[in-house]
Amino acid sequence: MPHFPKHLALDGVREQIKSIPLDNIANIAKQAFNETDIIPLWFGEGDLTTPDFIGEAICTALKEGKNFYSHQNGIPELRQTLADYLTGLNAKPVTANRITVTSGGMPAIMKAVQLTVNEGDNVIVIDPVWPNITGIVQMVGGISRSVRMDLGDEGWTLDVEKVEAACDARTKAIFFASPGNPTGATLPVAVQKQLLELSRKTGIWIISDEVYSRMSYDGTIVPSFLDIAETEDRVLIINSFSKSWSMTGSRLGWIIHPPSLEKIFAMMVQYTTSGTTTYLQYGGISAIRNGESYVKSMTEYCHTGMKITCDALDEIPRVILRKRPSAGMYAFFEIDGMEDSKKACLHILESSQVGLAPGYFFGKGSEKFLRLCFCRSPQLLHTAMERLKTVLT
Numbered sequence: 001m002p003h004f005p006k007h008l009a010l011d012g013v014r015e016q017i018k019s020i021p022l023d024n025i026a027n028i029a030k031q032a033f034n035e036t037d038i039i040p041l042w043f044g045e046g047d048l049t050t051p052d053f054i055g056e057a058i059c060t061a062l063k064e065g066k067n068f069y070s071h072q073n074g075i076p077e078l079r080q081t082l083a084d085y086l087t088g089l090n091a092k093p094v095t096a097n098r099i100t101v102t103s104g105g106m107p108a109i110m111k112a113v114q115l116t117v118n119e120g121d122n123v124i125v126i127d128p129v130w131p132n133i134t135g136i137v138q139m140v141g142g143i144s145r146s147v148r149m150d151l152g153d154e155g156w157t158l159d160v161e162k163v164e165a166a167c168d169a170r171t172k173a174i175f176f177a178s179p180g181n182p183t184g185a186t187l188p189v190a191v192q193k194q195l196l197e198l199s200r201k202t203g204i205w206i207i208s209d210e211v212y213s214r215m216s217y218d219g220t221i222v223p224s225f226l227d228i229a230e231t232e233d234r235v236l237i238i239n240s241f242s243k244s245w246s247m248t249g250s251r252l253g254w255i256i257h258p259p260s261l262e263k264i265f266a267m268m269v270q271y272t273t274s275g276t277t278t279y280l281q282y283g284g285i286s287a288i289r290n291g292e293s294y295v296k297s298m299t300e301y302c303h304t305g306m307k308i309t310c311d312a313l314d315e316i317p318r319v320i321l322r323k324r325p326s327a328g329m330y331a332f333f334e335i336d337g338m339e340d341s342k343k344a345c346l347h348i349l350e351s352s353q354v355g356l357a358p359g360y361f362f363g364k365g366s367e368k369f370l371r372l373c374f375c376r377s378p379q380l381l382h383t384a385m386e387r388l389k390t391v392l393t
């Protein structure tokens, strides 16, 4: 037998991959794998199962033999259904040739980054932000540059001058999620217009993550870049069935791109997933065609969760929540006197069996914050908040 060095396999891994921290929310959740009484509010998903009208469409498609490779950009019926849906929701029409179906929002973001970022280029990431974007940028050899939103009595706001100041000749994209994860903040149209102007001036791409766009609680429609961008602007919009249709495990999403990139996206799909699971796409069609009342009830479910959570947080003197989230599925709050959010999460988990996500995951400056996903049943949230009141008081 030849003698192999001890860490041969690990040594062979690309530097960019090795440099990505393995520390993530799942690692904290691992501490609780054998616990039964944990209330898990750490991940970004609800506790509702996929509704039958979607599940049945998926099963029927499979039974009918829709088990073959898919079109690379997605099956035409789903692309057209999405185009009609988006045309109805937004100010400007969307055509099917601008839509590529992906295996979730994550692969859509990965494609957006692979399309735009060379090794050594940078991406402006507006934070606090869900950390997966920074991992994706690192995977392709890019560099994330954080621009932090400001927190005031109005909640989280973005100063586009700061974004502009952070850009240089190697900036290829600006990424943000609106509504945000973890903040729930939405970018007003005026700010979106400033970003679009910056993109037109510099050629920098905008990657607008709109996966929580239907989850707005204040009666307003969350502004989309689809309302203001022209078809050939350098704008890529990410969306997903995961949240509003309770389909996190199905892995189904889409990206909206300029029509001239249709074939390029087909090629990228070919060399990554070679298409999105065919029968799942029929679930996507049913989700859009039959799902409006479901989307509304899901938003109401989260709205109730937000009120229960924030009412209880208001009663804990150490909690600082400047403004209640008006969209999304998270409360992101500061704890007075807490320095280390990871330690705090482990302590909360041990002493109250409530699983929260530590703020430091969401960027520098968020070490004193905790994130709680309130897309849970009212009963569970009441119990969780009673426990949190005890441990945080």
Ligand SMILES: Cc1ncc(COP(=O)(O)O)c(C=O)c1O
Binding pocket: 044, 103, 104, 105, 106, 107, 130, 177, 180, 181, 209, 211, 239, 240, 241, 242, 248, 251, 252, 253
């Ligand atoms: C802001 C944001 N974008 C994208 C995603 C990815 O969603 P998907 O489950 O469709 O990959 C998430 C999931 O938590 C998210 O919070």
